[in-house]
Amino acid sequence: MIRRLLAAHPLGLSLALVLVVFLVDLSLPLGVASAVPYTFAVLLALSARPGWFGPAVAGLCGVLTIAKMELVPERGSTEMWKVIVNRCLALFAISMTLLLGMLRRQATAERARAEERVAEHQADLAHMGRLSLLGQLAAGLAHELNQPLAAVCLQADIAARLAEPGTPVRQELAGALSEITEQSSRAAEIVRSIRRMARRTDPGCDPIDLNEAVRTVARLLDWHAHRSGVVVELHLANDPVGPTFGDRVQIEQVLFNLIQNAIEAIVERGDGPRTITIDTVDGRDVLIVTVRDTGIGIKNPERVFERFYTTKPSGMGMGLAISRSIIEAHGGTMRAVSVADGAVFSFTLPVARKENP
């Protein structure tokens, strides 16, 4: 309350304080003590937005301090030199307050600028992350769409050949045609999942179906996992899971990152089991996603989220840092644990129930 009042009218309050102090100073023989409240007025004025308020009020206080000496002679036996020393000490206190206040103001402004730069940088990196994600997605989709296309193309040619007059092969023809239908719908399903993923590109605040996000990303990375000989197992909570709000694409980006890292960790290890297990748990207040891999594990679980920390030769050390900042921006937490046979990454997202909006 007082804080808010101070923040709203710093200059008015400061001038009012100066006036009160001046009147008290005029009417009481307090010597140097009367000037002390002026320092508060200076501090108040320094918190006002324009930079010159502080020095102006300080100047005013100085003038008033000296003016008092001229207007009301000190009573009693106080010697003149003591009065002057008193007033000088008061001036000193005011100017020191002004100096320290100005220095602090400057430091605060610099910190604010630095924070702004960091935020800008982070936005840039998130953008870069998304661009590289798009590139990887495009490569993966090209490969994944190519398979059904290759099958359709061949089967259609085969069907055409079988359909030529004088070829008594009804059954083979039917087989080729049903294969074409099946593979076309496989391609269409892939296209649908791209569309689902691409529908929103600007950060949004929509209800997210976490299970659906996991399924979409797992499907997009299927080719990559398959090619690396990795099996991805989904252990999802029963549908529908509690709703959570945020940017679906960003959450999918986090999942993409975690699964891709898991695949790379397994490939790097080479031998041993090659399984990624993704669990979703629907708690009362939070949804929990766990990505467990049987890869090389993590040496420094507490450092993996640091920016520019990477163990990959071609890595930038940005993926997990961005992922964690995305999850935290959604009100969740993210952590990493190294287990006996690999690594476990998990994150939470708050559930938006009706009773706790």
Added chain:
Amino acid sequence: MSLEPTIFVVDDDEAVRRALTSAGALLGHPVRGFASAAEFLTAYDTQPGCLVLDIKMPGMTGLELQRKLADDGVAIPIVMISGHADVRIAVEAMTLGAVTLLEKPFRLDELLAHLRRAVEKDRTERETRNKAADIDARLAALTPKEREVLDMIAAGKTNRAMAEELQLSVRAVEDRRARLMKKVGAHSVAELVRLLGTP
């Protein structure tokens, strides 16, 4: 071992494998499909035919299988297929002797033409190899002395020159010569020299 040329298909994608298998069957040869390089390696024992091989596969890739077959001296012609063939992969596949590299998706006619070519290439190569092996076996049956005469004939020496060099009668050289011609199964000197040049 079946002597009928077989088309072997190795592709991890089930749908593509089914399509390739149906396509191969149109040529009238038996077709056998495998989901991985390892499966193929356990089943394959230098049967005649050709191999349709996908490059991108989990576990051993197509290029790795091709290299292994080459290292093991297995000379089955390979039609490589790939989702996207960059220059590096194409060069590697062709350097290792692939018949061709088809980029998915491709047309049936294209595939069948290359399969025919591959099966034909395997047949002629096997023939050449068999002939060479046969000649080697025949040459191995010669005695060292007959072999000596054979080398001299190949060097273009006359019977008289040989007789002088070997300190034999011309008659004896003629005998030896007739014997070795019979053993090798050659009817003329020209044929004999051609046999020697083949391996």
